[in-house]
Amino acid sequence: MNQPARLVVLVSGAGTNLQALVDACADPAYGARIVAVGADRDGIEGLARAERAGIPTFVRQVSDFETREGWDAAITTVVERFEPDLVVSAGFMKLLSGDFLERFLTLNTHPALCPAFPGMHGPRDALEHGVKVTGATLFVVDAGVDTGPIVAQVPVPVEEDDDVDSLHERIKIAERAMLVEQVGRIARDGITVEGRRVRIGPASR
Numbered sequence: 001m002n003q004p005a006r007l008v009v010l011v012s013g014a015g016t017n018l019q020a021l022v023d024a025c026a027d028p029a030y031g032a033r034i035v036a037v038g039a040d041r042d043g044i045e046g047l048a049r050a051e052r053a054g055i056p057t058f059v060r061q062v063s064d065f066e067t068r069e070g071w072d073a074a075i076t077t078v079v080e081r082f083e084p085d086l087v088v089s090a091g092f093m094k095l096l097s098g099d100f101l102e103r104f105l106t107l108n109t110h111p112a113l114c115p116a117f118p119g120m121h122g123p124r125d126a127l128e129h130g131v132k133v134t135g136a137t138l139f140v141v142d143a144g145v146d147t148g149p150i151v152a153q154v155p156v157p158v159e160e161d162d163d164v165d166s167l168h169e170r171i172k173i174a175e176r177a178m179l180v181e182q183v184g185r186i187a188r189d190g191i192t193v194e195g196r197r198v199r200i201g202p203a204s205r
């Protein structure tokens with residue numbers, strides 16, 4: 001059997017997406033294992049979840065570096081040490097440098113249906129716009145904000161009495177399921193990105 005794909009997961013907060021991946025990786029048939037969890041701040045539940053699961057962690061905080069370029073280089077160096085096949089940015093609230101993205105295939109989830117409502121407030125912006133359906137998007141990170149090639153999307157209906165929290169919580173349930181399913185498929189079968197088109201499966205000859 002092939003070696004499980006090596007994942008590095010980056011978090012900034014609660015880490016429920018991370019937890020879903022940790023739980024999935026407990027099954028050897030899933031085809032992936034998390035070799036490290038990184039964060040841009042200390043004292044977050046995402047790191048505690050990793051520690052409870054016995055996964056190595058690292059923190060690189062922007063304010064500890066004189067320049068943003070210094071932080072960019074530091075996060076690249078530490079991730080490189082873990083030799084990931086795939087980096088998953090799961091609620092990680094920092095943009096990653098071009099150099100980082102060239103080295104590591106990096107996926108991110110966004111709690112809206114891209115290209116709608118990019119940025120920090122996807123659920124709020126969808127609610128304010130009055131859409132009836134929103135959702136979550138898994139994409140390959142590029143230089144923009146939530147603009148990269150789309151791997152998968154899942155719709156979530158907006159309920160009449162939703163507020164931002166209730167909507168985001170329902171999106172997150174769908175988002176976690178999508179993340180687990182697609183990362184597993186990628187780990188087992190591979191991924192090809194050609195321009196904006198993403199295909200999961202063995203490379204065609």
Ligand code: GRF
Nearest residue numbers: 013014015016017091109111
């Ligand atoms: C997710 O909805 C993610 O898309 C957004 O922030 C949330 C992170 O949740 N960027 P968690 O830390 O995985 O619980």
